[in-house]
Amino acid sequence: MAITTAPHAIIGTPQRPFxxxxxNAILGGVCGGxxxxxxxxxxxxxxxxxxxxxxxxxxLLLYMLLWLTLPRSGEGHVIAQRILGKRRELHRTLLGxxxxxxxxxxxFRLGIPSFGIYTWPVLLxxxxxxxxxxxxxxxxxxxxxxxxxxxxxxRVPPSKSRKNFWLRVLLGSVFIFVGLRSLSHIHGVxxxxxxxxxxxxxxxxxxxxxxxxxxxxxxxxxxxxxxARVRVxxxxxxxxxxxxSVLQTxxxxxxxxxxxxxxxxxxxxxxxxxxxxxxxxNQEDSGAATSTYSSLLHNIENxxxxxxxxxxxxxxxxDCDASDAVLALIAAGRxxxxxxxxxxxxxxxxxxxxxxxxxxxxFVRDQGQGFDVDAVPxxxxxxxxxxxxxxxxxxxxxxxxxxxxxxxEVQLALPRSS
Amino acid sequence: MSQPRxxxxxxxxxxxxxxxxxxxxxxxxxxxxxxxxxxxxxxxERTPDVVLLDVHMPGGGGIAVLRAVIEKVxxxxxxxxxxxxxxxxxIGVIRAGARGYVTKNISGPDLLDAIYRVAAGDxxxxxxxxxxxxxxxxxxxxxxxxxxxxxxxxxxxPRERQVLRLIARGYSYRDIGSxxxxxxxxxxxxxxxxxxxxQLSNRHQLTNWVSERHLY
Numbered sequence: 001m002a003i004t005t006a007p008h009a010i011i012g013t014p015q016r017p018f019x020x021x022x023x024n025a026i027l028g029g030v031c032g033g034x035x036x037x038x039x040x041x042x043x044x045x046x047x048x049x050x051x052x053x054x055x056x057x058x059x060l061l062l063y064m065l066l067w068l069t070l071p072r073s074g075e076g077h078v079i080a081q082r083i084l085g086k087r088r089e090l091h092r093t094l095l096g097x098x099x100x101x102x103x104x105x106x107x108f109r110l111g112i113p114s115f116g117i118y119t120w121p122v123l124l125x126x127x128x129x130x131x132x133x134x135x136x137x138x139x140x141x142x143x144x145x146x147x148x149x150x151x152x153x154x155r156v157p158p159s160k161s162r163k164n165f166w167l168r169v170l171l172g173s174v175f176i177f178v179g180l181r182s183l184s185h186i187h188g189v190x191x192x193x194x195x196x197x198x199x200x201x202x203x204x205x206x207x208x209x210x211x212x213x214x215x216x217x218x219x220x221x222x223x224x225x226x227x228a229r230v231r232v233x234x235x236x237x238x239x240x241x242x243x244x245s246v247l248q249t250x251x252x253x254x255x256x257x258x259x260x261x262x263x264x265x266x267x268x269x270x271x272x273x274x275x276x277x278x279x280x281x282n283q284e285d286s287g288a289a290t291s292t293y294s295s296l297l298h299n300i301e302n303x304x305x306x307x308x309x310x311x312x313x314x315x316x317x318x319d320c321d322a323s324d325a326v327l328a329l330i331a332a333g334r335x336x337x338x339x340x341x342x343x344x345x346x347x348x349x350x351x352x353x354x355x356x357x358x359x360x361x362x363f364v365r366d367q368g369q370g371f372d373v374d375a376v377p378x379x380x381x382x383x384x385x386x387x388x389x390x391x392x393x394x395x396x397x398x399x400x401x402x403x404x405x406x407x408x409e410v411q412l413a414l415p416r417s418s
Numbered sequence: 419m420s421q422p423r424x425x426x427x428x429x430x431x432x433x434x435x436x437x438x439x440x441x442x443x444x445x446x447x448x449x450x451x452x453x454x455x456x457x458x459x460x461x462x463e464r465t466p467d468v469v470l471l472d473v474h475m476p477g478g479g480g481i482a483v484l485r486a487v488i489e490k491v492x493x494x495x496x497x498x499x500x501x502x503x504x505x506x507x508x509i510g511v512i513r514a515g516a517r518g519y520v521t522k523n524i525s526g527p528d529l530l531d532a533i534y535r536v537a538a539g540d541x542x543x544x545x546x547x548x549x550x551x552x553x554x555x556x557x558x559x560x561x562x563x564x565x566x567x568x569x570x571x572x573x574x575x576p577r578e579r580q581v582l583r584l585i586a587r588g589y590s591y592r593d594i595g596s597x598x599x600x601x602x603x604x605x606x607x608x609x610x611x612x613x614x615x616x617q618l619s620n621r622h623q624l625t626n627w628v629s630e631r632h633l634y
Contacts, residue, residue, distance in 0.1 A: 271523075275501075315549035315586040318556065350545060350588025354552070363587045409587070 004074040009035040019073040028067035057121030064128035083135040096130035175206025265309040294319045308341035311348035318355030325394035335386035336364040336410035344368025360414045367407035422537035425466035426450035427457040440526040458486045473500035484514040497536045518542025541613035548585035571619045581608045
């Protein structure tokens with residue numbers, strides 16, 4: 001679909017198909033493309049288009065239409081298609097069009113002399129430009145950006161050539177002069193606010209033309225410097241963190257190379273820490289000051305994984321503050337998790353915690369060897385004291401299920417006083 | 419069931435070779451790619467049953483692959499694979515059309531199980547994903563626009579809630595079936611229905627994540 005045409009017109013030899021030119025484009029390549037297609041000089045086509053534009057604005061419209069609907073040489077899609085194809089682009093283009101329309105209407109209302117027969121072509125072309133800007137291919141957009149940058153008055157940085165400097169000074173002065181004149185005529189025939197506004201506007205434009213390049217340059221230098229500084233700081237932070245955590249751990253792993261469980265434990269600990277640092281930056285500095293249900297559960301996860309080398313799959317739904325009852329629930333859950341890590345023989349355990357409107361639940365499950373719940377002597381400290389007694393004190397319930405050979409689950413529930 | 423034809427997309431050679439060695443013999447690995455564009459082209463050409471898709475890749479990430487392929491060949495099923503289970507990553511790929519999400523530290527047998535399940539058209543929910551869905555569909559949660567509430571899509575049934583809780587507690591589908599005295603096929607249909615809601619619901623917890631990251 002992407003068809004590339006010749007870079008320049010060959011006089012006397014019309015060429016198919018009709019594409020917008022790339023090599024001989026000044027603006028959108030419409031004239032260049034037409035010249036290639038018809039086999040005439042680019043300049044001839046440009047003069048005809050300019051004349052058409054000056055006479056009625058028709059040339060302008062025709063140019064815009066072709067720009068939007070004719071594929072660029074070497075590209076498969078046309079700009080209009082790209083805009084219509086993407087909802088977001090379409091919205092933005094419409095928005096841009098409305099802004100252009102609104103500002104034109106406001107200008108007319110304020111009594112700025114209208115453009116006469118050129119009003120509508122200019123208006124539509126302005127909208128077309130917005131469309132081109134949004135819908136053009138990256139390549140074409142680069143071309144347009146270069147074009148804007150090389151326009152003599154906007155160029156950044158201020159060109160060193162004297163001609164440009166004087167042109168800018170001249171144009172700026174003319175604008176300021178005209179604006180001041182308009183301001184000084186306020187008491188004349190017109191009176192009122194309109195010329196005042198108009199004059200001010202023109203003065204501002206003049207000042208902008210005079211000073212914009214320097215201002216833009218300072219601005220871009222400043223923001224460039226700031227960005228560089230932020231980047232350096234960020235880099236230093238990352239380096240410091242990696243040094244404290246990852247490099248340390250790698251050294252430890254190297255030293256413990258023979259001890260498989262130690263290596264796994266170190267790797268897990270490091271993984272968890274790095275993960276939290278990368279994906280959960282908010283929790284990083286939540287120390288002892290803010291202890292919520294979820295942060296305390298994360299502590300248990302860390303503790304079990306680093307002390308017992310058992311992987312913990314922790315899932316938390318909802319959160320609440322840590323009241324005394326919640327602390328008791330956490331302590332009971334921690335005991336259950338340590339039991340599972342220590343005795344079940346499973347390599348991983350699941351903890352699921354949910355905070356609902358009326359109660360808080362905590363499940364600790366392993367798929368290890370299991371045990372006979374009834375055979376555990378009732379005086380055994382772990383389950384009896386640490387789990388049952390703690391929960392009962394705060395009106396909670398405990399249920400322990402275990403199947404020999406298939407694992408165990410401790411279910412804890414606490415009513416929530418609102 | 420014959421071996422599913424699997425395609426690997428990941429920009430890390432180490433991860434790909436690790437997965438390859440774990441899966442070889444159990445599934446038919448028909449190709450792999452380490453770039454978004456190449457992946458799209460090859461998947462469209464070879465139409466695998468299951469694509470194992472890395473979420474974080476340069477050039478648009480796994481989502482770009484998902485979008486481009488699902489639009490043209492909806493029959494290709496995706497299982498997202500990532501180091502991160504950050505909720506915005508999960509929700510992004512699921513809403514783009516992935517049938518499941520697992521983290522890269524998943525064990526070999528579990529990954530294999532997940533692939534077979536996705537190939538059979540079922541959904542794969544990790545405990546973390548189940549917990550996330552419970553959170554996003556919590557009863558107190560608000561809905562984006564009151565007029566747009568669709569009870570079919572924006573609420574979970576009590577049974578679906580039960581199933582999700584059990585997944586979050588670390589139960590396998592079979593365990594869930596025996597716990598609730600239903601067949602594991604029924605469990606699977608509940609999970610698939612939750613997946614559909616997750617993909618189509620307008621709940622603001624879901625749409626927020628997506629719009630914040632400019633995924634749509």
